[in-house]
Amino acid sequence: MKHMILNTESYFGNGCVSKIGDEAIERHFNRAMIVTDKMLLKFGTLAPIFDSLQKAHVEYVIFDEVQPNPTINVVQNGVNAFHQSDADFLIAVGGGSSIDTAKGISIVVANPKHSDVRSLEFVKQTDHRGVTLFAIPTTAGTASEVTIDYVITDEEKGRKFLCADDNCISRVAFIDAEMMAGMPQKLAAATGMDALTHAIEAYCSKRAWDFTDILAIKAVECIAQNLKHSCQLPKARENMALGQYLAGMAFSNCGLGANHALAHPLSAVHHVPHGLANAILLPKIMEFNAPFVGEKMRAIAKAMGIHGTANMNQEQYIKAAVNAVEALKKSIGITQNLTELGVTEATLPLLVKQAMEDATMVDNPRPMHSGNVESIYRSLM
């Protein structure tokens, strides 16, 4: 049996966040708690959202404690803020960190027995649907607005954990590229490579099937064509917004793989931004998995814009796909190795342990042992 779950309703296109007030009214909501971060407030990114809510006479309070790689503590503070706010729904505005925090708040408010947050890691589905969530991404990367996933950092244990729960999915998403226009090049590069990693991992996942394949390979093509110019060209930015959403629809329904399993510890232990960690690992993980995904590497090479893939032998198309990803990375300024990001011989055993325990590892097409994980990290130091 196959199963697909997507968020209920999504708007696309420049300026579509102006619909948020109407959507709240149509759904009979009175007061929102907006989950975001201080930087976005400072940049004025939320102005069109405030404007739309005010026009529709929908009240709002703001919870702005989100930080990159959100922690258990931030989710718990958000739950307390929600209880004090008298709000009846949530609006997440930001990158994956803001949307994931809002998902955690939404789930804990509806399922108070998980107020420790940590216990949500292995729950396949909580008892109750979360508080209604509207999601507005401001990065073209995580696609958290359409996924059943959220990632929280356990500071006490020094690790990140993934929760996958149908009950956290957003009700309305607004994929508005204008909300992403403020991204500096470095952020657009890292988050865009996160989206590419989602697309490639979903396409190669053990649980991939025809439906997710169509979404994932289109996402690879869209991201490969548009990432490089997404900070300069409005059309490329719009296409990136769509590409990352397509990738999200795919991976949310068929899983990720070793790339994310090895990336999460780099963020938890060394605070490497999520997209950057994925980008550094991606060519090596593709090489490792290639013998187990067959013709799919040919399709990836073609979607990455390589010509003549139909006449290539296996060795050639694998090389072409890996080189195309490496070239894209370089063209957007991602050239760091893991040593430059703080990885040392001393932290390596912890990284390997956490990667092997990460929930995303199970969908990797090729079994990966701790020796493989260690040599992949080492090859990037």
Ligand SMILES: NC(=O)c1ccc[n+]([C@@H]2O[C@H](COP(=O)([O-])OP(=O)(O)OC[C@H]3O[C@@H](n4cnc5c(N)ncnc54)[C@H](O)[C@@H]3O)[C@@H](O)[C@H]2O)c1
């Ligand atoms: N839920 C999922 O399915 C999923 C998937 C992948 C990753 N994640 C998680 O999402 C998090 C990463 O999210 P992210 O990569 O979107 O970054 P982020 O949300 O952590 O934001 C990074 C920084 O970018 C800033 N920023 C965001 N939008 C901006 C804009 N338009 N202009 C200027 N600055 C802006 C933020 O203020 C923040 O300082 C990680 O915790 C990761 O594990 C979740």
Ligand SMILES: [Fe+2]
């Ligand atoms: Fe990711």
